[in-house]
Amino acid sequence: MSISTMQELLADFAERRDWGRFHTPKNLAMALAGEAGELAAEFQWLTPEEAAEVMAEPGKAGAVRSEMADVLSYLLRLADVLDVDVEAALREKVDLNEERFPVPEAAVGEGLRSD
Amino acid sequence: MSISTMQELLADFAERRDWGRFHTPKNLAMALAGEAGELAAEFQWLTPEEAAEVMAEPGKAGAVRSEMADVLSYLLRLADVLDVDVEAALREKVDLNEERFPVPEAAVGEGLRSD
Amino acid sequence: MSISTMQELLADFAERRDWGRFHTPKNLAMALAGEAGELAAEFQWLTPEEAAEVMAEPGKAGAVRSEMADVLSYLLRLADVLDVDVEAALREKVDLNEERFPVPEAAVGEGLRSD
Amino acid sequence: MSISTMQELLADFAERRDWGRFHTPKNLAMALAGEAGELAAEFQWLTPEEAAEVMAEPGKAGAVRSEMADVLSYLLRLADVLDVDVEAALREKVDLNEERFPVPEAAVGEGLRSD
Numbered sequence: 059m060s061i062s063t064m065q066e067l068l069a070d071f072a073e074r075r076d077w078g079r080f081h082t083p084k085n086l087a088m089a090l091a092g093e094a095g096e097l098a099a100e101f102q103w104l105t106p107e108e109a110a111e112v113m114a115e116p117g118k119a120g121a122v123r124s125e126m127a128d129v130l131s132y133l134l135r136l137a138d139v140l141d142v143d144v145e146a147a148l149r150e151k152v153d154l155n156e157e158r159f160p161v162p163e164a165a166v167g168e169g170l171r172s173d
Numbered sequence: 174m175s176i177s178t179m180q181e182l183l184a185d186f187a188e189r190r191d192w193g194r195f196h197t198p199k200n201l202a203m204a205l206a207g208e209a210g211e212l213a214a215e216f217q218w219l220t221p222e223e224a225a226e227v228m229a230e231p232g233k234a235g236a237v238r239s240e241m242a243d244v245l246s247y248l249l250r251l252a253d254v255l256d257v258d259v260e261a262a263l264r265e266k267v268d269l270n271e272e273r274f275p276v277p278e279a280a281v282g283e284g285l286r287s288d
Numbered sequence: 289m290s291i292s293t294m295q296e297l298l299a300d301f302a303e304r305r306d307w308g309r310f311h312t313p314k315n316l317a318m319a320l321a322g323e324a325g326e327l328a329a330e331f332q333w334l335t336p337e338e339a340a341e342v343m344a345e346p347g348k349a350g351a352v353r354s355e356m357a358d359v360l361s362y363l364l365r366l367a368d369v370l371d372v373d374v375e376a377a378l379r380e381k382v383d384l385n386e387e388r389f390p391v392p393e394a395a396v397g398e399g400l401r402s403d
Numbered sequence: 404m405s406i407s408t409m410q411e412l413l414a415d416f417a418e419r420r421d422w423g424r425f426h427t428p429k430n431l432a433m434a435l436a437g438e439a440g441e442l443a444a445e446f447q448w449l450t451p452e453e454a455a456e457v458m459a460e461p462g463k464a465g466a467v468r469s470e471m472a473d474v475l476s477y478l479l480r481l482a483d484v485l486d487v488d489v490e491a492a493l494r495e496k497v498d499l500n501e502e503r504f505p506v507p508e509a510a511v512g513e514g515l516r517s518d
């Protein structure tokens with residue numbers, strides 16, 4: 059499923075419930091922050107080791123998965139209503155960061171790069 | 174670009190810089206909350222009307238786009254390191270919400286649904 | 289109750305439950321972000337007008353009040369474990385902002401200042 | 404400085420700049436989430452050990468302190484505009500949690516409680 063297909067699915071879901079009036083950019087940005095906070099909360103008391111094993115515990119795994127779906131949903135809805143191409147934005151960000159954080163020559167020479 | 178292609182791009186970027194040790198589930202969940210907070214901050218003092226026009230102002234548009242790319246990047250990295258299929262998680266969430274929030278008959282009859 | 293008295297109350301509560309090991313700076317910063325996200329979530333679908341009247345609805349008022357207490361608790365715990373004087377930090381921030389955002393002469397002349 | 408004195412300081416600061424129109428409950432809740440996200444971001448790549456030593460590094464310490472002041476400022480402004488007594492809310496929350504999370508008899512017997 060492409061990003062745009064997911065966005066159509068979410069837009070259709072909202073439209074059929076007449077929720078478009080709630081899905082303003084400001085509200086969606088706020089909802090996204092709320093869901094990201096709830097996702098973070100799943101990890102807050104875990105040690106780094108416990109956090110790495112979070113998906114091995116079914117109840118916790120389900121909660122993490124559910125919160126991640128919520129974050130993605132609101133991010134894609136926000137991108138949709140603002141007409142932002144998040145796929146292009148991500149690619150540009152990676153290109154920009156390639157320049158900002160150059161890989162040390164040595165690292166390349168030592169084969170940390172596979173290409 | 175599929176979700177998994179984006180994840181490979183991000184994983185490769187991190188790996189070439191030896192940043193894998195920073196990209197633990199707990200750290201990524203925290204970074205995601207941080208970026209969602211920064212995205213929300215772009216909208217905090219705007220009226221709903223101003224927020225709806227945020228992409229018409231180039232400086233602000235660039236900031237919003239950049240923060241959205243950051244949120245997506247950390248969400249996809251987190252999904253990758255936890256081995257969570259966010260596309261499937263989103264689809265399941267929509268299916269679940271179709272049951273939790275049934276569309277009123279009337280709304281369907283009035284043609285708010287296109288299918 | 290002073291800030292430090294509140295901190296003692298919270299420290300004592302945590303200590304009696306042997307929760308000190310959970311209350312590390314990193315965990316508390318994460319918990320604070322989580323609670324701030326939950327507080328924001330109480331307002332996410334409200335219009336500005338509805339948000340202004342949120343305390344008039346008992347159920348909603350209780351939730352907002354509870355989330356605010358959580359945010360304050362984690363902020364004070366974090367300040368305690370990091371030995372940060374938040375009262376002094378707030379005063380310094382206000383002083384700094386007085387310089388960064390000077391009040392226009394006109395505004396003072398028109399009596400927007402009471403002193 | 405009491406909570407209410409801090410709130411007067413902040414209200415006066417906002418009023419002299421005619422910022423009251425920005426300080427709506429919804430905007431302040433969003434700003435609080437943003438600042439909590441920025442505070443979390445200060446800790447995101449640190450190990451638990453590094454996070455515990457964050458105040459020993461002057462630059463980092465200043466950033467943490469500044470973000471904490473921002474979180475407190477917005478929380479107190481929000482409480483002020485909503486007319487919420489956060490001190491009472493915190494006390495009630497502690498009382499509630501005393502009931503929800505009773506201290507094991509053994510722990511009391513072993514002297515983890517000082518009273």
